[in-house]
Amino acid sequence: MTQVVKARIFRREYRDSMVLMLLSARLEKLPGVLKAAAVMGTDANKELLSVMGLGVPGVSEAGASDLLVVLRATDSDSASGALARLEEMLAGEMPGPGSGEVFYRSLEGAVAGLPGANLAVISLPGAHAAREARKALDLGLHVFLFSDHVPLDEEIALKKAGRERGLLVMGPDCGTALIDGLGVGFANAVRRGPVGIVGASGTGIQEVSVLLHRAGLGVSHALGTGGRDLSSEVGGIATFQSIGLLEEDPRTEVLVLLAKSPSAEMAGILRARLKSCPKPSVACFLGQAGEEDDPPFHRVSTLAKAARKAARLAGSTAGEFGEAPALLSRLAGQESRRLQPQQRFVRGLFSGGSLCREALCLWRDLLGPVDSQAAPPPEASPSGPTGGPGHLALDLGDDFFTAGRLHPMIDPGIRRERLLQEAEDPSAAVIVFDVVLGHGSHPDMAGALLPAIVEARSRALSRGRYLSFVAHVVGTEEDPQKAGDQENRLRSAGVVVASTNADAALIAAQITLGFTSSNWRMRKGSHWAISSGSGFRFPGGRHLMTLQMYTSLRSSFMPLTLMSVSNCPARSRMSPP
Structure with a gap:
């Protein structure tokens, strides 16, 4: 039967992003509804609807202040019935009298009603968010700007205005902050402690704060800046303000700075600023290779290493984070031996952008090459937001995937769909995913994903293939979902659970390459050549590895041994030693 797409426009009917996402999720639960998107009618949202296959005549008539609802259904009656429920849903979206919550019609009214407040949390469409953020600054409030699609020139103007007033603008597109122990946005329940964090990334902050908590330490404050703050246009306004605030904070003893691939110029400026700080600091620039130890400044290459270094600088005697390398290697070997020769690729399905990066x-x-829309330009996916064949790393929290639906930390739907899609690909070897816990996240994400994991593995087995799953849970025992319970649920379904995101990525690579540590033998030259043991599945029993790859594995967890013999020309075939 032919599917039907219908739309409805509510003129000058504004709803914030959380209400829109909840509305989309509720519509998709109605009989016959296959896909639903509730968005404000901005040009960007209308373009996304078209890409999603939800572009129909009439959608273009919606304006930025109009509520636009589009759905795909199995038949016309189902589509019409779902649209008929819209007004009922919209009328019941807000708590009524007696709910215990207080609602103000304006920022001015809220400030009058809460005279001690000094922070405004803003979650509005980008076209309206800047105006409200400007009002908040005029009222003397710091700003946590959850909204995305805020024009760049507006962000720059807001941050300059905040700096002039001695106020911090966190965002736009800021997902996480911890201020005096209070979580804002997506945040985990972690103890207070001596480590202050500045991050352009929400899940990066969550990963590091959780690992510090597990090491027995805690966080003084964690300040988000928004993903564009370190661009040459913005110039790191919020980042440098945040460093200054933590520098002056008596409870902060160690600073951690997290960022995604800053330019070489900006990385140098940040390094100089942290070098001048009287407190020890740790920087993790995802995508920048190598490490530095130049006290008081230290630079590391992964989030786990950032947490470990900060813990040691704060006086912790906790050991290594994550599982023992031998255990990870053994688990990888057990998984790899069950794969077929054609299963050669890793597929990463992440809810967190920093974890994906x-x-x-x-x-x-x-x-080698990995397709991903999370890569910085010009390295982003050549196959579009959904990726192509081969190795793949998807940030499913990207605007493309969240248009008109809940973020994957809240709604498991997009990952369940993608898990089943990957199960159909005979070249997929291992699927990697994160489970991010905390306030604001799904109450039982592991439980919500398990049916799709079981079904995906069953589909693969029906075609004579085994499908491996590797996961990392970002959370603590103090989170409402309890990290241990989530990890145990995943392990009960045969999922390999790693203690850090970096370990999850590395063990997945080990499974994909099809080796265990006992199988490695190297030859010295311009490239390193690997001669296979029983666990190898490479054609001809040999594979070439760059020195950078060898160094990454050895520094991560692989106990490799070099055999110094004759020089090996790059990308040449070699006979077994």
């Missing part, structure tokens, strides 16, 4: 950087060092 970290895995992407590790995989490109170890596996």
Whole structure:
């Protein structure tokens, strides 16, 4: 039967992003509805609807202040019935009298009603968010700007205005902050402690704060800046303000700075600023290879290493984060031996952008080309937002995937769909995913994903293939979902669970390459050649590895041994030693 797409426009009917995402999720639960998107009628949203296959005549008539709802259904009656429920849903979206919550019609009214407040949290469409953020600054409030699609020139103007007033603008597109122990946006329940974090990335902040908590330490403050703050246009306004605030904070003893691939010029400026700081600092620039130890400044290559270095600088005697390398190697070997020769690729399905970027950087060092829309320009996916064949790392929290639907930390739908899609690909060897816990996240994400994992593996087995799954849970026992419970649920379904995102990425690479540590033998030359043991599945029993790949593996967890023999020309075939 032919599917039907219908739309409805509500003129000058504004709803914030959280209400829109919840509305989309509720519509998709109605009988016969296959896909639903509730968005404000901005040009960017209308373009995304077209890409999603939800562009129909009439959609172009919606304006930026109009509520636009589009859905695809199995038949016309189902589509019409769902649209008929819209007004009922919209009328019941807000708590009524007696709910215990207080609602103000304006920022001015809220400030009058809460005279001690000093922070405004803004989640509005980008076209309206800047105006409200400007009002908040005029009222003397710091700003946590959750909204995305805020024009760049507006961001620059807001941050300059905040700096002039001694106020911090976190965002736009800021997902996480921890201020005096209070989580804002997506945040985990972690103890207070001596480490202050500045991050352009929400899940990067979550990963580091959780690992510090697990090491027995805690966080003084974690300040988000927004993903564009370190661009040459913005110039790191919020980042440098945040460093200054933590520098002056008596409870902060160690600073951690997290960023995604800043330019070489900006990285140098940040390094100089942190070098001048009287407190020790740790920087993790995802995508920048190598490490530095130039006290008081230290630079590392992964989020786990950032947490470990900060913990040690704060006086912690905690050991290494994550599982023992031998255990990871053994688990990888057990998984790899069950794969078929044609299963050669890793597929990463992440809800966190920083977690995706970290895995992407590790995989490109170890596996070669990896398709991803999370890569910085001009390295982004040539196959579009959904990726193509081969190794793949997807940030499913990207605007393309979240248009009109809940973020994948809240709604498991997009990852369940993609898990089943990957199960159909005979070249997929291992699927990697994160489970991000905390306030604002799904109450049982592991439980919500398990049916899709079981079904995906069952489909693969029905075609004579085994499908491996590797996961990392970002959370603590104090989170409402309890990290241990989530990890145990995943392990019960045969998922390999790693203690850090970097370990999850590395063990997936090890499974994909099809080796265990006992199988490695190297020859010295312009490239390193690997001669296979029983666990190898490379054609001819040999594979070439760059020195960078070898260094990454050895520094991560692989106990490799070099055999110094004759020189090996790059990309040449070699006979077994």
